[in-house]
Amino acid sequence: MITTQTSLFSEIENVIKGLNFASITEERKTVLQPLADFIQTKVSNQQEIRINFICTHNSRRSHLSQVWAQAMASYFNVKNVFCYSGGTEATALFPMAAETLKNQGFQIKTISEGKNPVHSIKYGENAHPIIGFSKKLDDDFNPKSGFAAIMTCSQADGGCPFIAGAEKRIPITFEDPKAFDNTPQQAEKYQERSLQIAAELFYVFSQVNL
Numbered sequence: 001m002i003t004t005q006t007s008l009f010s011e012i013e014n015v016i017k018g019l020n021f022a023s024i025t026e027e028r029k030t031v032l033q034p035l036a037d038f039i040q041t042k043v044s045n046q047q048e049i050r051i052n053f054i055c056t057h058n059s060r061r062s063h064l065s066q067v068w069a070q071a072m073a074s075y076f077n078v079k080n081v082f083c084y085s086g087g088t089e090a091t092a093l094f095p096m097a098a099e100t101l102k103n104q105g106f107q108i109k110t111i112s113e114g115k116n117p118v119h120s121i122k123y124g125e126n127a128h129p130i131i132g133f134s135k136k137l138d139d140d141f142n143p144k145s146g147f148a149a150i151m152t153c154s155q156a157d158g159g160c161p162f163i164a165g166a167e168k169r170i171p172i173t174f175e176d177p178k179a180f181d182n183t184p185q186q187a188e189k190y191q192e193r194s195l196q197i198a199a200e201l202f203y204v205f206s207q208v209n210l
Contacts, residue, residue, distance in 0.1 A: 006074045006124045011105025016075065019199040032200055034170045036207035038148045039078065043208055049073075049081045050147035054156050054163070058087030058134040059094040061152040061174045061193070067101055068198045069205075070130055071123040076205040083130070084147070086137030088156050092116045093132050096181070100190040104198075108132075138164060172200070 008016075024032075035051075042049040051069060055062035066085040073081035092115060101121065102108050112118035112133075119132040135141055137149075137160070149166035151157035157171045174197060180189040 006127045008071060008075055008124045008127075009105045009107065009122075012071060012123055013105075015104045015195070015198065016202065019195060019202060021199055021203065023196070024200060024203055028200070029203065031172055032204050033207070034168070035148060035150060035172065036204045038168050038170070039081075039204070039208050042080075043078065043210060047080075048146075049078070050084070050143045051081070051150060052084040052086055052137065052142055052147050052166075053150045053152050054086050054088075054137050054160070055151075055153040056088050056156045056159070057091040058085055058089075058136075059091045060097045060177060060190075061197070062087065063093055063097055063132055064101070064194050064197045065150065065152050065172075065174075065201065067106065067121055067123070067130055067132070068194070068201045071106075072198075072201045072205040074124060074127060075202075076208065076210075078205060078208055078210065082143070084142045085132075086135055086139060086142050088137065088159055090116060090134045090136050090139075092134045093119060094178075096177075096186060096190050097194075098132070100187070100194045103191070104194060 053062040053065040062085040066083045070083040107122040109120045111120050120129040121132045122129045145165040146167050148168040149163040151171040154173045177190045177193045180186045
């Protein structure tokens, strides 16, 4: 069977080539392994792979994770991967998070303005765009069953002991770049967090045997 791969934009490919994999410790690999195992099981059983990245406000880390996971699935040619994000409450995709992704090669178009803008986020010319906006984890936009719930912040992990419909619940928490909002380090710290998330999700998908 011939499989077709969605080519990533060259800017994103260049970011991936420059990722720092040495920063992923053995301890961190242990944290990431359950997600790799979840994906592998679905691939082996020829099932759809649904991953919902969850954080408190669905504004920063959960979006960065959703977008990079979808891009890495394409990079490694893992089929039928559908990535989502949600929060314990809805706010808005934080502008600096969107700007960071744009600077790393993603094409972002705002398709609806307002307090909670809706964005089209593309990672390749022929890729289906990711629809980025803030929503609660149980929003109708998100899957209702058979998904892995990835808890990207400790607050959401502690505050949501039960995620309805989740087949697997996996805490993979990241430090919040929000701590650097309105400081001279803001752009640098958002880029740093995005690159960490990219490197770790690269590692996850690299573990999958097709």
